Amino acid sequence: MQILVDADACPVKDIIVRTAKKYKVPVTMIIDTSHELSDGYSTVITVDKARDSVDIKLINLLKREDIVVTQDYGVAAMGLGKGARVLNQNGLIYTDDNIDRLLFERHLGQKVRRAGGRTRPIKKRTGENDEVFEKALVSLLERQKLEGGPG
Template structure:
């Protein structure tokens, strides 16, 4: 089991790394070369860099992910590609994407895109706070604990 993070703009990378250390798991962060970092990370964290471009990181994640992996992403489309592979997929809110709810999320995304095309305002998410990060950490820790038992 390992974590794979959709790294472009993920607000919970550090929390996932914290959990991975606690549970002795590895982390792969897939991100655009535009987000290259020289920051030092623990040895159990690796990076896969992809060229700039729409969905490049997503395609790499789909290619890398195995049924035992847990992926962290806010991308509903990516989640919909991973679920049939048996991968567990989590939003940075801590909620798990499920086969029975993914179609509704994709429909909502489509409807919002249609409204934006009509120049109608669609409310975006609230800013991500430290409290949100702590909630994510708590929810994911709970899921890990259940899964390892």
């Protein structure tokens, strides 16, 4: 098991590394060439800046027992399809029960924006978001441990 991170705009990289060290779980951060990253713990994979190159690399590396951190619903859906556990930077754990609704809401938002409309602004990140994320990540790691996975 490892934690794979869609790391380009991920605000919780430090929390991921700190938690992964505690559970002795490897972390792979995937970024494109417009970013630099070195935390002394993670394996960092840099891909070209082509559209979706980070997403494609992450999905190609993904194994069933892995945990994925992404805010991209498409990546989340593919991760779930491969049997991984997936969460976003705010601690939302993606499941088969919520991913279809999330993808549909994304689709509706895209239609509104293409037609010149506006959607709700993104809320500013808070310390509470970090706490919820950390609790969700620990929960997934503990669940994996209980189910006999590494870590």
